[in-house]
Amino acid sequence: MSRIKKVFVRLKSKIDNSYRILIGHNIFLDVLERYLKKNIFSKIGLVTDSNLFVIYEKLLKKLSREYRIEIFAFPEGEKNKNLTTISNLISEITRKNFDRKSLLIAFGGGVTGDLTGFLASIYMRGIKFIQVPTSLLAMVDSSIGGKTGVDTEEGKNLVGTFFQPSLVIIDTEFLKTLPRKEIKNGFAEIIKHSIIFDEKYFSMLENLSPDFFVRPDFDLLSNIIKRSCEIKSYVVTRDEKESGLRQILNFGHTIGHGLEKVSNFSMPHGNCVAIGMLLEAIISKNRYLLSFDDFRRIREILTKFDYLEAIGELRGFDLKSFFDFLSYDKKNVKGKIKVVLLKKIGKTLRKRGNYSFDINYKEIEKALTEANF
Ligand SMILES: NC(=O)c1ccc[n+]([C@@H]2O[C@H](COP(=O)([O-])OP(=O)(O)OC[C@H]3O[C@@H](n4cnc5c(N)ncnc54)[C@H](O)[C@@H]3O)[C@@H](O)[C@H]2O)c1
Structure with missing residues (x-):
């Protein structure tokens, strides 16, 4: 037997994964504008669910008109937090020429945050994303901590990554449209x-x-x-x-x-x-x-x-x-x-x-x- 040769892969993470969570009432557009002025991206995409796409149509149209943000909507609900939705989103952003220097914005509840975070973590081995949680659960829980992922037939959140957002913007104004059941x-x-x-x-x-x-x-x-x-x-x-x-x-x-x-x-x-x-x-x-x-x-x-x-x-x-x-x-x-x-x-x-x-x-x-x- 020949001598075993060893190569050590020393991983001392020098990457700073810290990020800020900004919380307030009616702050979304101002904070987003400041962030986009400070950071240059080749493309910006906002991912949301079909429900929010309708409720916030006016706001989303403004974002696409004034900030040239591409809007991607997937069918609402936990049943769509799966690999099929991810695969569809990958096709859509690829067709729009998203690259390593692009940004994704998760605009929605925990389902949107988990899906978008997962997508950002695997697309071209990782691109930047920010969280804009719109449900109370996403504001206080799912948008923080970097867990991303999707469900499979066999179970909830079985496939996923740890991947941190660059920023979390929490605007309590969005809670005005949130149904009582979701508040609970x-x-x-x-x-x-x-x-x-x-x-x-x-x-x-x-x-x-x-x-x-x-x-x-x-x-x-x-x-x-x-x-x-x-x-x-x-x-x-x-x-x-x-x-x-x-x-x-x-x-x-x-x-x-x-x-x-x-x-x-x-x-x-x-x-x-x-x-x-x-x-x-x-x-x-x-x-x-x-x-x-x-x-x-x-x-x-x-x-x-x-x-x-x-x-x-x-x-x-x-x-x-x-x-x-x-x-x-x-x-x-x-x-x-x-x-x-x-x-x-x-x-x-x-x-x-x-x-x-x-x-x-x-x-x-x-x-x-x-x-x-
Ligand atoms: N990553 C984590 O650490 C973590 C932690 C907890 C939960 N989760 C995940 O979060 C998901 C649950 O999150 P959720 O309860 O936000 O689900 P969700 O994203 O499905 O949102 C619930 C419903 O509220 C609607 N909604 C969201 N914001 C709204 C608003 N402002 N106005 C009107 N309607 C609005 C959505 O369209 C949806 O119909 C689960 O998939 C769970 O696994 C993840």
């Missing part, structure tokens, strides 16, 4: 951020009026979005690739995803995550980690914002397929169910660098009974 989906993530990270933030949220979003105070809303963005970016910058701290963002989601699945996705994501948070809080309380008083406050905020009435709809659901799903969720290792547990509001359980813990079926069954299923 995003607000569940906001409540989650406060429970896992910041008791003061939780106190502020629990004092909001339940119809805050009907007539929002846009300054307060920007502050809320800002705090959630700070929490999410603090967590993801300390654990870019989800090996440690980032697990805390899954609070409520392990059980929540199981509920979404057994409801055949008829129940909104926000409600499922909220019920997941309730169940994971019950398990934390039953393990004597979380005080009864903190548990009560969590149950009360979820009740106040109308998340728990959905529990009734899940009664009589197929417990076996729920447990089967939990065992196969990609967050779980070797068929064990792992969840984030709480020590108190604002603090999750951590042991030897681990933030998610095995729970057993009995504990979930007991929590389900206690939650009045």
Whole structure:
């Protein structure tokens, strides 16, 4: 046997992946204009879904007229967050001569952000993109952290990359057209951020009026979005690739995803995550980690914002397929169910660098009974 020759590929990333998140009311055009003045691109494309394409037709026409931005719309909805849409978009931008020096703008909710980020990360091995989230969920969650990707027949977000945007522009004006159901989906993530990270933030949220979003105070809303963005970016910058701290963002989601699945996705994501948070809080309380008083406050905020009435709809659901799903969720290792547990509001359980813990079926069954299923 000849001597083995070695070549080391030393990867010390010198690339600075930092980016800014700019938040405000009616800021989109000004911020975009300043960004485009500072950075020269060969082509600019804006990707959006068919729904927003109609709602924001006037704005998009202005962008294409005044800034020569090409608009690409794909059919709305999670069912189109797939490789076919990516392949179609690749054909469209290639035909329009997009090259390495081009820019993509993701204008829409989490589906648009995930698709556009993925497209930007693979097109010509990576081109710049910016996020303009228009749903509350995308503003406080999916536009931050650099996870991009699409679903396949076999599962959600199975194909994807870690790829950071160059800028995130959050304009609360876009929330005026967002349906209430979508506001609730995003607000569940906001409540989650406060429970896992910041008791003061939780106190502020629990004092909001339940119809805050009907007539929002846009300054307060920007502050809320800002705090959630700070929490999410603090967590993801300390654990870019989800090996440690980032697990805390899954609070409520392990059980929540199981509920979404057994409801055949008829129940909104926000409600499922909220019920997941309730169940994971019950398990934390039953393990004597979380005080009864903190548990009560969590149950009360979820009740106040109308998340728990959905529990009734899940009664009589197929417990076996729920447990089967939990065992196969990609967050779980070797068929064990792992969840984030709480020590108190604002603090999750951590042991030897681990933030998610095995729970057993009995504990979930007991929590389900206690939650009045
Ligand atoms: N990358 C991540 O880290 C991350 C994190 C969480 C969720 N996600 C992904 O995000 C997606 C969910 O995001 P979503 O809830 O925003 O879904 P979405 O993009 O499908 O938006 C929900 C609906 O709201 C509409 N909409 C968006 N903004 C609007 C506005 N301003 N006015 C009127 N209608 C508007 C959309 O057209 C769509 O019909 C999922 O695919 C999920 O996997 C990704």
